[in-house]
Amino acid sequence: MRFPFRLNRSGWPARMLPRRVCFPDPRALLRPEEITSPEVFSERISVLLLGGTYKTTRPGRHRQSDALLVGALRQKSPVVLDVGASDGSTALDLITALGDAFEAYYVTDRALSLRVRADDRGRAFFYDADGACVLAATPRLLFYPAAAGSRRWPRWVLPGWRGAIPPFDPAYPEVSLVQPRLREIARRDARVRLRPHDIFQPWDGPAPTVVKAANILNRAYFSDDQIRRAARNFWRALAPDGLLLVIDNRDAEKASLFARTEGGFGHIDSIHGGTEIKELILSC
Structure with a gap:
């Protein structure tokens, strides 16, 4: 990933753009009632980047x-x-x-699961078993801290993102x-x-x-x-x-x-x- 952001399809202006340039909202994993089918579940999972690989999948592929x-x-x-x-x-x-x-x-x-912290601003932070934040999702953007890496991005690219990520707490709810x-x-x-x-x-x-x-x-x-x-x-x-x-x-x-x-x-x-x-x- 050259750029550590993706557009969240749930927010404006992404909802007005073609689906190929914006991505499903993984925050729905916190609201099981919104997962209406196996395909919808797979769609939400597929935006996760873990260990350098996306969890891209769907039923019937093989x-x-x-x-x-x-x-x-x-x-x-x-x-x-x-x-x-x-x-x-x-x-x-x-x-x-x-x-x-x-x-x-x-x-x-x-x-097979992640810990997730959601806040009252509509943000959700997903953490792996090592306590690293692998995804920060807002209503408009998806931010991948590992993809940002140690590269010196211009300030306008990462305006306070790293500082905005809460520290890991093993008491955060677990999402399968x-x-x-x-x-x-x-x-x-x-x-x-x-x-x-x-x-x-x-x-x-x-x-x-x-x-x-x-x-x-x-x-x-x-x-x-x-x-x-x-x-x-x-x-x-x-x-x-x-x-x-x-x-x-x-x-x-x-x-x-x-x-x-x-x-x-x-x-x-x-x-x-x-x-x-x-x-x-x-x-x-």
């Missing part, structure tokens, strides 16, 4: 990729590790595609970033588990038979060395002969399916030419 995976499983009952799953919309899709044929499904992301329907499924079905997980850290849970990595191993977010590091973590985590599904959703849905081999990964199949990092995965 239909062809999920079909590729389900076909390769040949009615096996897998343990699925879904990394970078954002709000879990696409995890819900794959759970539905698998039906009852899975042993466990781990829905993971670096952050996970789809309500998925949270309900996880409460009812012990096989579905929601866990924070960073792809650059080793997986400490049961060995999965499938790792799904959708729209996270992205050169726009990470260097090739970082992507290799994450892929090696997946290799170490996977059970022997386990599967790695890597998906890109930009202009079109592209995916590559790999099998864990003794020394790395072997390519099984791809759709629409495969992920742009296919050769990188094979070189791990």
Whole structure:
């Protein structure tokens, strides 16, 4: 992000502008009655920038990729590790595609919730698990402190923003970033588990038979060395002969399916030419 601001669609003049230049109001996450559908929830979540990646998602993004995976499983009952799953919309899709044929499904992301402080001026400040403010939302603007970084912006660009951010307090209310329907499924079905997980850290849970990595191993977010590091973590985590599904959703849905081999990964199949990092995965 070159500029640490976005226009909040809820305020003037953004409400008069095309939707492509203004963004949904994340403050609605504090008012569940305004979240009228899974798509609206995903829209609000997608404006969050966490760990250098946006939580961009929506239901139905991976239909062809999920079909590729389900076909390769040949009615096996897998343990699925879904990394970078954002709000879990696409995890819900794959759970539905698998039906009852899975042993466990781990829905993971670096952050599954945030602490939020709202004030009487209509502002909301979102904090991650480390106490860092990741987003300050006003009725007109969205401000990303991490994107502002240490660069010396002109005073008119950041007029008092950093000083206006309240210090973190662990007593601030917690807001879930996970789809309500998925949270309900996880409460009812012990096989579905929601866990924070960073792809650059080793997986400490049961060995999965499938790792799904959708729209996270992205050169726009990470260097090739970082992507290799994450892929090696997946290799170490996977059970022997386990599967790695890597998906890109930009202009079109592209995916590559790999099998864990003794020394790395072997390519099984791809759709629409495969992920742009296919050769990188094979070189791990």
